Amino acid sequence: MTSRPPITPERADQEAPKLRLDGVHHAYRDLEVLDGVSLELATGELVTIVGPSGCGKSTIFSILTGATAPTSGHVLIDNSPLGPATERFAVMPQSDALLPWRRVLDNVTLGLEVQGVSRREARERVQPLLATFGLEQFARAYPFQLSGGMRQRAALLRTVVQDRSVLLLDEPFGALDALTRTDMQAWLESVWDTFRWSVLLITHDIREAVFLSDRIYVLSPRPARVVAEVAVQLPRPRRIEHLSSPEFVRTEAELRQVLHDARGDAAQR
Amino acid sequence: MSTRGPVPLVGGRRTTSGWGWLPALVIIGLGVAAWQVYATRSGVSAQILPSPARVVHAGWLDRGALWTNTLATLQETLFGFLLAAAVGFVLSMIIDASTILRNALMPLLIGSQTLPLVAIAPLVIIWFGFGLTPKILLVALLSFFPITVALLEGYQATDPDVERLLISMGAGRWRVFRSARLPTSMPFFFAGLRIAITYSVVVAIFAEYAGATAGLGVYIEEETHVFRTDLVFAAVLVTTLVTVGLFAATYALERIMIPWYRISRQTTRR
Ligand SMILES: Nc1ncnc2c1ncn2[C@@H]1O[C@H](COP(=O)(O)OP(=O)(O)O)[C@@H](O)[C@H]1O
Ligand SMILES: [Mg+2]
Numbered sequence: 001m002t003s004r005p006p007i008t009p010e011r012a013d014q015e016a017p018k019l020r021l022d023g024v025h026h027a028y029r030d031l032e033v034l035d036g037v038s039l040e041l042a043t044g045e046l047v048t049i050v051g052p053s054g055c056g057k058s059t060i061f062s063i064l065t066g067a068t069a070p071t072s073g074h075v076l077i078d079n080s081p082l083g084p085a086t087e088r089f090a091v092m093p094q095s096d097a098l099l100p101w102r103r104v105l106d107n108v109t110l111g112l113e114v115q116g117v118s119r120r121e122a123r124e125r126v127q128p129l130l131a132t133f134g135l136e137q138f139a140r141a142y143p144f145q146l147s148g149g150m151r152q153r154a155a156l157l158r159t160v161v162q163d164r165s166v167l168l169l170d171e172p173f174g175a176l177d178a179l180t181r182t183d184m185q186a187w188l189e190s191v192w193d194t195f196r197w198s199v200l201l202i203t204h205d206i207r208e209a210v211f212l213s214d215r216i217y218v219l220s221p222r223p224a225r226v227v228a229e230v231a232v233q234l235p236r237p238r239r240i241e242h243l244s245s246p247e248f249v250r251t252e253a254e255l256r257q258v259l260h261d262a263r264g265d266a267a268q269r
Numbered sequence: 270m271s272t273r274g275p276v277p278l279v280g281g282r283r284t285t286s287g288w289g290w291l292p293a294l295v296i297i298g299l300g301v302a303a304w305q306v307y308a309t310r311s312g313v314s315a316q317i318l319p320s321p322a323r324v325v326h327a328g329w330l331d332r333g334a335l336w337t338n339t340l341a342t343l344q345e346t347l348f349g350f351l352l353a354a355a356v357g358f359v360l361s362m363i364i365d366a367s368t369i370l371r372n373a374l375m376p377l378l379i380g381s382q383t384l385p386l387v388a389i390a391p392l393v394i395i396w397f398g399f400g401l402t403p404k405i406l407l408v409a410l411l412s413f414f415p416i417t418v419a420l421l422e423g424y425q426a427t428d429p430d431v432e433r434l435l436i437s438m439g440a441g442r443w444r445v446f447r448s449a450r451l452p453t454s455m456p457f458f459f460a461g462l463r464i465a466i467t468y469s470v471v472v473a474i475f476a477e478y479a480g481a482t483a484g485l486g487v488y489i490e491e492e493t494h495v496f497r498t499d500l501v502f503a504a505v506l507v508t509t510l511v512t513v514g515l516f517a518a519t520y521a522l523e524r525i526m527i528p529w530y531r532i533s534r535q536t537t538r539r
Contacts, residue, residue: 099448111438145536
């Protein structure tokens with residue numbers, strides 16, 4: 001386990017990450033939200049952003065989708081600046097945003113339809129994944145007929161079938177009860193192991209971050225800065241048993257400490 | 270999730286046993302019974318207050334004329350309604366698309382609802398003659414407004430997260446409208462339809478009253494002149510039945526067009 005200061009430009013240049021934020025500032029009118037956030041994501045990596053509620057995590061995603069323009073700083077995809085010409089990311093919003101008038105199957109194909117794929121072809125592409133996501137029997141159900149966990153699976157499937165090279169998941173399990181959440185984390189870890197998508201994940205759940213991530217960025221309270229970057233050395237595939245391993249416990253404790261200190265600093269400021 | 274729908278126009282809580290309409294029937298039955306007793310025992314003339322039994326009997330004897338005139342009124346109402354719905358959709362989409370057009374059109378639309386029917390109905394008939402057209406126009410004029418307003422409220426109830434999601438997928442404005450705003454507004458649309466339908470039959474009848482060759486309005490006018498109060502009451506009864514029938518039809522249409530809405534409400538209100 002290592003704890004490093006925020007990345008330096010030289011290091012990022014050598015590795016040519018998939019995605020890189022460099023000194024990103026953002027303010028909503030007078031409200032300063034991001035105070036120079038720098039982070040990067042390599043291809044096939046699962047990286048988590050943890051930080052207190054309201055610190056600006058969702059704002060980072062909003063910038064990545066182009067919905068919000070940063071006040072200053074750079075966002076680079078494959079080393080070119082983010083713009084209308086660069087590829088889009090597939091987003092799973094904090095609320096699952098499933099459409100109540102579409103059956104699960106038609107919700108899942110929404111992204112492909114927007115891309116201009118015909119409904120028939122979209123369904124064919126999704127079909128084989130329904131089983132992997134445990135949604136086979138629910139394909140014809142409406143979202144409001146599903147449990148919270150199933151809804152999140154549907155929302156995640158809708159995200160991954162868009163076939164984008166980076167997935168942005170905003171607190172995917174935030175609305176679930178503790179037991180379901182643990183199940184879903186284990187499930188996500190196992191499907192991620194199969195597909196190895198490049199994932200940027202937001203959470204405020206420290207254990208979730210440690211359990212799922214290759215690396216973790218810890219943000220300070222608003223205005224957010226990266227106060228620590230932590231690499232998780234646990235082997236994959238990860239299992240529930242790992243939750244009590246010394247490495248897990250140590251990483252979790254360190255993150256807790258960093259978050260606590262950052263909050264104290266913010267209070268003094 | 271955006272299952273936020275409009276407040277239901279009728280009974281927020283419907284009894285599941287299927288006997289929910291019983292209290293209404295009891296009240297109506299009691300009222301009719303009291304009326305029957307009063308009309309037959311008090312010695313009041315049938316030209317002033319006919320008994321319910323006499324109204325039904327007279328109506329039945331004159332069923333041919335009642336039926337033809339009802340069909341005429343129903344036709345005006347339905348065509349007027351179709352026009353109102355079409356105008357409602359077009360106007361709401363224009364207003365939703367542009368703030369400038371909203372500011373320009375809204376005062377006009379509200380103004381259109383302040384026109385007194387007694388003044389406007391004869392004018393429209395002078396302009397368009399005694400045929401179907403003026404009735405359709407008058408029904409549409411009075412029904413398009415609640416439909417338009419309901420649709421606009423519906424568009425605005427769209428879940429912002431859903432819109433952001435669609436935009437992140439690369440959707441343009443029209444796509445967002447088609448996939449999110451329009452479906453969100455459908456339950457609101459049906460609520461607006463129900464508000465409009467409760468007075469549209471009456472508007473059609475009033476328009477006929479102002480000048481027509483057929484319809485319940487004409488029938489009522491003629492029977493009033495010959496003091497057949499029982500037939501006037503019979504026509505009123507038919508008007509009520511037609512309105513209630515159309516009202517119920519909106520629920521049937523809603524079930525066919527947006528089946529998810531009913532299921533979602535049953536699921537979430539367990
Ligand atoms: N569109 C917006 N306009 C103004 N303020 C916003 C907007 N979006 C978010 N905020 C504010 O910015 C701060 C950070 O929000 P957000 O990025 O959603 O936080 P997080 O996801 O970390 O909980 C919050 O104080 C929030 O109220
Ligand atoms: Mg958030």
